[in-house]
Amino acid sequence: MISVALRRPLPTRAPAGLVRMRVIATGMLIAMAAAFLLARALDDVHPGWGFVRAFAEAAMVGGLADWFAVTALFRHPLGLPIPHTAIIPQNKDRIGDQLAAFLRDYFLIPPVVARRMRRMDVASAAGRWLASPSAGGKRVTRGASRLAVEVLQALDQERLGGMVRGAMVQQVRRIELSPLLGRALEAAMAENRHQPLLDGVVRWAGRVLEANQQVVRNMVHERAGTILRWTGLDETIANKIIDGLDKMLADMAEQPDHPLRTKAEEGLATLARDLQHKPEMQERVESLKHALLENPAMQSWINGLWEQARQAMLRAARDPERLLSGGIGDMLRQLGQTLEDDARLRNTLNRYIRRVAVGTAADYGDVIVGLVSETVRGWDAQTITQRLEHSVGKDLQFIRINGTLVGGAVGLVIHSIDVLL
Numbered sequence: 001m002i003s004v005a006l007r008r009p010l011p012t013r014a015p016a017g018l019v020r021m022r023v024i025a026t027g028m029l030i031a032m033a034a035a036f037l038l039a040r041a042l043d044d045v046h047p048g049w050g051f052v053r054a055f056a057e058a059a060m061v062g063g064l065a066d067w068f069a070v071t072a073l074f075r076h077p078l079g080l081p082i083p084h085t086a087i088i089p090q091n092k093d094r095i096g097d098q099l100a101a102f103l104r105d106y107f108l109i110p111p112v113v114a115r116r117m118r119r120m121d122v123a124s125a126a127g128r129w130l131a132s133p134s135a136g137g138k139r140v141t142r143g144a145s146r147l148a149v150e151v152l153q154a155l156d157q158e159r160l161g162g163m164v165r166g167a168m169v170q171q172v173r174r175i176e177l178s179p180l181l182g183r184a185l186e187a188a189m190a191e192n193r194h195q196p197l198l199d200g201v202v203r204w205a206g207r208v209l210e211a212n213q214q215v216v217r218n219m220v221h222e223r224a225g226t227i228l229r230w231t232g233l234d235e236t237i238a239n240k241i242i243d244g245l246d247k248m249l250a251d252m253a254e255q256p257d258h259p260l261r262t263k264a265e266e267g268l269a270t271l272a273r274d275l276q277h278k279p280e281m282q283e284r285v286e287s288l289k290h291a292l293l294e295n296p297a298m299q300s301w302i303n304g305l306w307e308q309a310r311q312a313m314l315r316a317a318r319d320p321e322r323l324l325s326g327g328i329g330d331m332l333r334q335l336g337q338t339l340e341d342d343a344r345l346r347n348t349l350n351r352y353i354r355r356v357a358v359g360t361a362a363d364y365g366d367v368i369v370g371l372v373s374e375t376v377r378g379w380d381a382q383t384i385t386q387r388l389e390h391s392v393g394k395d396l397q398f399i400r401i402n403g404t405l406v407g408g409a410v411g412l413v414i415h416s417i418d419v420l421l
Contacts, residue, residue: 015390021397028404029067032059047419054415055408062407066400073396074389088388089381096376100369108365110358117357123339123349130336168302169293178285182275189268198264199253206249213242 014022039053071077072085088095106112188194209216220238252258274281292298339346 014393018390018393018397021394021401025063025067025397025400025404028401029060029063032056032063032404032408036060050419051412051415055412058411058414059404059408062410063400063404065407066403070396070399074385074393089385092379092381092384093377096373096379099376100373103372104365104369108361108368110362113361114354114358117354121346121350122353123346127336127339127346131333131340132336168305169299172289172293176282176286177289178275178282181285182272182277185268185272185275189265189272194265194268195256198261201264202249202253206246206253209242209245209249216242 033056036053036056039049039056042049043053068077072082073087074089076082076085185194217235217238220241221234248260252261255261271281275285339349
C-alpha cells in the first residue's frame with residue numbers, strides 16, 4: 001500500500017506553511033544583508049553602528065550556513081554538485097536499509113511482538129464487531145472495506161499467486177496420498193458407496209460400445225481370413241461379439257451380484273489394501289502425484305483457483321453490507337456472540353493470535369525487512385525527496401531563522417568583547 005500511495009501524482013506546489021516559512025527565513029537573510037550594508041556605510045557616523053554591523057554580518061553567516069545545511073539535505077545548493085549534498089536522494093537506498101535494520105532490531109523480534117500482543121484483546125474486539133457490525137458505524141465498515149480492497153489490489157498478484165500456488169503445492173507434497181486414498185476407498189466399500197461408481201462405469205462402457213460398433217466390425221474384418229470375409233461370416237462374428245458384450249454389460253447393470261461385478265469389487269478391495277500397505281503401490285502413487293503437481297496445466301489450474309478466490313474476496317470487500325446480510329452474516333454474528341460470551345474461547349483465540357504473531361515475526365521478520373528495503377529502493381528519489389521536504393521542511397526553516405538570530409547574537413557578543421578589550 002505504501003508503494004501504491006507513492007506512485008500517486010505528487011502535488012507540484014509546496015504547502016502554504018512551508019512557503020510562508022521560506023519567505024520569512026529568506027526575508028530575514030535579505031534584511032540582515034541590507035542592515036550590514038547600511039551599518040557599513042554609517043560605521044563612521046556613530047560607534048553604535050558597529051554593533052549593528054557585527055550583528056548583521058554574523059547573522060548573514062549563520063543564516064547562509066543553515067540555508068546551505070537545510071538545502072543540502074534535499075538537493076545540490078544552487079545546482080552545484082558539491083560533495084556531501086543532496087543527501088536524501090543520493091542515500092535513499094542506504095536509508096531504506098537502515099530503516100529495515102531498525103525495524104528488524106527493535107520491532108520484528110519475538111520478545112517485542114509478544115510483549116505488545118499481550119496488551120491486546122483481539123478476540124474481544126473481533127467478537128464485538130462480528131456480533132453487531134452496525135454498532136461500529138457504517139464509517140468503520142466502509143473504512144475496513146476500502147482498506148481490504150486497497151490491500152488486495154496493491155499486492156503483487158504475480159508474486160502472491162506464485163506464493164499461494166507454492167504453499168498449496170507444498171502442502172499437497174507433504175500429504176501421503178496413497179494411504180489416504182486407500183482408507184477412503186475402504187470406507188466407501190464398507191458402506192456400499194462404491195456401487196454408484198461401478199454402475200457409472202458399466203453405463204459408460206455401454207455408451208462406448210454403442211458408439212464404436214463399427215470399430216469392432218472393422219477389427220474383426222481385418223483379422224478374419226479370406227474365406228470368412230468371402231462368406232460374410234466376419235460380419236456375423238462381429239455382431240455376435242457386440243451382442244455378447246452388450247448383454248454382459250446389461251446383466252452387470254441389472255444384477256448387483258454379477259460375477260464380473262464381484263471380481264471388480266475384489267479388485268477394488270485389493271487396491272484399497274495395496275494403497276495402504278504396499279510400498280510399491282505407494283511409491284507409484286507418490287510419483288504420479290509429483291508428476292501431476294509439476295504439470296503446467298495443473299499449476300495453471302491452481303493459479304486460477306487463487307484468482308477466483310481473490311475476485312470473490314474483492315466482491316465481498318466492496319459490498320460488506322450484502323455479505324453480512326446473508327447466511328454468512330448470520331454465521332459471523334453467531335461467532336461474534338460466542339466470542340463475547342465465552343471467556344475461555346477468547347483466551348484461547350488470543351493465545352493463538354499471539355503465537356501466530358510471534359511465529360510470523362520469527363519466521364518472516366527477515367522477509368518483511370527485505371520487503372521494506374526493496375520497496376524503498378524502488379521509490380522514485382525525486383518523489384520521496386519532495387514528500388519529505390513538504391512534510392518536515394516547515395520545521396527546517398526554523399533552523400534557518402534560528403541560525404540567523406543565533407549567529408547575529410554571537411557576532412554581537414564577539415564585537416562587544418572586542419570593543420571592551
